[in-house]
Amino acid sequence: MSILEMLWSALRGITSNKLRSILTLLGVMIGVASVILLLAVGNGSSQEVRDAISSLGTNTLTVRASTGGGGGGQEAATSTSEKSITVDVATQLDAAALGHVAAVVPQVTTSLTVATTDASEDSVSIIGTTEGYFDVGTSSVASGEAFTSADVTTAAKVVVIGQTLATTLFPQSSALGESINVDGSPYTVVGILATQSSTGVSDTNSVVIAPISRVQRSFTGFGAVSTLTVEAIDSDSVDAASAEIEIMLNQLLGQTEDDESYTITNQSSLLETQQASADSFTVLLGAVAAISLLVGGIGVTNVMLVTVTERTREIGIRKALGATRGAILGQFLAEAATLTLLGGLLGVVAALIGSNFEINGTQPVVLDYSIPLALGVSVAIGVFFGVYPAGRAAAMRPIQALRAI
Numbered sequence: 001m002s003i004l005e006m007l008w009s010a011l012r013g014i015t016s017n018k019l020r021s022i023l024t025l026l027g028v029m030i031g032v033a034s035v036i037l038l039l040a041v042g043n044g045s046s047q048e049v050r051d052a053i054s055s056l057g058t059n060t061l062t063v064r065a066s067t068g069g070g071g072g073g074q075e076a077a078t079s080t081s082e083k084s085i086t087v088d089v090a091t092q093l094d095a096a097a098l099g100h101v102a103a104v105v106p107q108v109t110t111s112l113t114v115a116t117t118d119a120s121e122d123s124v125s126i127i128g129t130t131e132g133y134f135d136v137g138t139s140s141v142a143s144g145e146a147f148t149s150a151d152v153t154t155a156a157k158v159v160v161i162g163q164t165l166a167t168t169l170f171p172q173s174s175a176l177g178e179s180i181n182v183d184g185s186p187y188t189v190v191g192i193l194a195t196q197s198s199t200g201v202s203d204t205n206s207v208v209i210a211p212i213s214r215v216q217r218s219f220t221g222f223g224a225v226s227t228l229t230v231e232a233i234d235s236d237s238v239d240a241a242s243a244e245i246e247i248m249l250n251q252l253l254g255q256t257e258d259d260e261s262y263t264i265t266n267q268s269s270l271l272e273t274q275q276a277s278a279d280s281f282t283v284l285l286g287a288v289a290a291i292s293l294l295v296g297g298i299g300v301t302n303v304m305l306v307t308v309t310e311r312t313r314e315i316g317i318r319k320a321l322g323a324t325r326g327a328i329l330g331q332f333l334a335e336a337a338t339l340t341l342l343g344g345l346l347g348v349v350a351a352l353i354g355s356n357f358e359i360n361g362t363q364p365v366v367l368d369y370s371i372p373l374a375l376g377v378s379v380a381i382g383v384f385f386g387v388y389p390a391g392r393a394a395a396m397r398p399i400q401a402l403r404a405i
Helices: 002-016 016-056 075-079 087-096 147-153 163-169 212-220 235-253 267-310 310-320 325-354 370-394 400-404
Strands: 060-065 100-114 120-129 141-144 158-161 179-183 185-193 208-212 228-230 261-265
Touching: 016 267, 016 325, 016 370, 060 235, 075 100, 087 100, 087 212, 087 228, 087 235, 100 163, 100 212, 120 163, 120 212, 147 370, 158 163, 158 179, 163 185, 179 208, 185 208, 208 212, 228 400, 235 261, 267 325, 267 370, 325 370
Parallel strands: 120 208, 158 185
Antiparallel strands: 060 228, 060 261, 100 120, 100 179, 100 228, 141 185, 158 208, 179 185
């Protein structure tokens, strides 16, 4: 029997009991679709986090004080120790002209109420920083302009606000040039930020950015800063820049490498950690989905055993007419493989359709290898779970098969 004849015979066998075949196809289809979709969800979630981390800049470092301030009110000024990272320390780092460091930008943060005569927003993130923040970070001004070094020097009451906050406070008009009250003090809006993606709890588009000198004078005190954002000259110099910053900071703070008054992190290390976690998460989702595919394979075994029992007379006649053991074995294996292949193809179609919709807030991104992998596994499962029924059919003696009916 040729391969084409074997496939044609397999199709006839499958269509001889349509309802049973459809139910078996459905089981395989669900299994294949689950594998592809869950892998796509894991990949989509990983890509969202990866994009968010990459948007921070792969050539930036963050220096965070272990006992940092910037939100502790006036008490921060009196509680500052000699090992605190202050604006003066940041200025010295920036002026040191380190070989792999392009810029150092200090930041202090706090949360306050921001209001106008018509609207108010509580717990808005207030960031005090220098004019370099808009060059080093990912925050760009969409309309208006950023504050200048002169504004930082004079502690000017000017702010740049996020898109969400601008819409909330000024729903009917532009916020540019208008005045807002930050904890009761008036500030002039000189710029509005471009919209940024938000992946955390806080909305990055509901923020107020002001000169660090003004924020410290009015809200946080002149103690330690919250963070330093360090820009390396390029992404290949991040490690070298980190080493230079660490050495210089230890000198400025008068401490040794064993002291833990600050930590230095970079986006590359975050990406590596995230990628490792994402890979584990994706594998876990794929393993869970594979269980449903395994259940579908068990269903194939059940169906094929029933088919062999129902077609005992046919098997006996074929063997009596000279059909070899291999021909009988190949016929039933072909039926099982065809059944799972058709179910796999339907599963791929279902998965591709499902990937167009968000699942639990995540947009699935289908992995290139998941489709051939799922199809290959579905066919392999059909062959594997079809071996026993097919072997049972091939092992029948003609006289016993004919006598069974």
